[in-house]
Amino acid sequence: MPESSAVAPQYASIPHRDHTAELGMWVFIATEVLLFGGLILAYLVYRHAFPQGFAAGSRHTEIVIGTANTAVLLTSSFLVAWAVEIFSPATSKIVTWLLVGAACLGLVFIALKALEYSGEYDEHLVPGINFQFAGPKANGVQLFFIFYFIATAIHALHMLIGIGLLITLAIICRRASTKRHHTALHSAALYWHFVDVVWIFLFALIYLPGRSTS
Amino acid sequence: MTEWRPPIALVGAWLALLALLALTVALAYLPLGAGNGVVALTIGTIKAGLVAAIFMELRHRGGLTLIFAGAGLFWLGILLWLGSMDFLTRT
Secondary structure (H helix, E strand, O other): OOOOHHHOOOOOOOOHHHHHHHHHHHHHHHHHHHHHHHHHHHHHHHHHHHHHHOOOOOOOOOOOHHHHHHHHHHHHHHHHHHHHOOOHHHHHHHHHHHHHHHHHHHHHHHHHHHHHHHHHHOOOOOOOHHHHOOOOOOOHHHHHHHHHHHHHHHHHHHHHHHHHHHHHHHHHHOOOOOOOOOHHHHHHHHHHHHHHHHHHHHHHOOOOOOOOOO | OOOOOOHHHHHHHHHHHHHHHHHHHHOOOOOOOOOHHHHHHHHHHHHHHHHHHHHHHHHHHOOOHHHHHHHHHHHHHHHHHHHHHHHHHOO
16 A cells, blocks of 8 residues: 555645644643643642641552552553564564563552552551541641542543554554554654653652551 | 664663663652652653654754644643743742
């Protein structure tokens, strides 16, 4: 298939089309930055109001799972960046496996997250369902866990969408890999790396505070 | 044979990210008072910068892409700045 026929009339060339796709992805990511930015602003306001409660809530999160999940996600991003870098019709087999590997790491992340949620349910830390916390810090801890569940659930939803994208691209690469798919892969990769960046900040805000005090 | 190995920059960024993760977890247990939060967010920002520059390839991109990528940060800055003005300055 000649590549030129793939260019819609609004584009002057293939690089023009690909660059436009990349800029569009960055505009989308800007809207996502503001979605998570609003949550983080709410976190900062309530952490400022309830510093002790937020530290106590943070100490009740599973830092081992959180740290493992961060490593899993960073590695998954690395695999996707590797796939983008070496992408060509000749390497389609390796690219497919890299994408499958990245998607599997995404599923590991979701599985560990589910394990964490079930532990928090058992400890009566889920606001609105079974929240129980004794002592004067209870209000702050509850606000912390409201943020925790909303932020991590929205993040997990983004993960599921990303896993779907990676699997779709792996199937496409396996069946009929052309240069054109590099743009699609690059756009999906930008999204996957962005979800990784969000997690880097959620990790710092959720798991790390209050560890040096008791 | 077509090159399939990952570029050294990608491997380096990945290892650096894992090292920074270990560092930030270790430092969280040091009693630094208010410094703990600053350290955690500083290391988080460095990690995000590595992902953006190397995994998201911004280091190879021109001014237009950087403006588009920076737009989100610009508006986030306004959101956090004006949003925190009120409660940080209350007496």
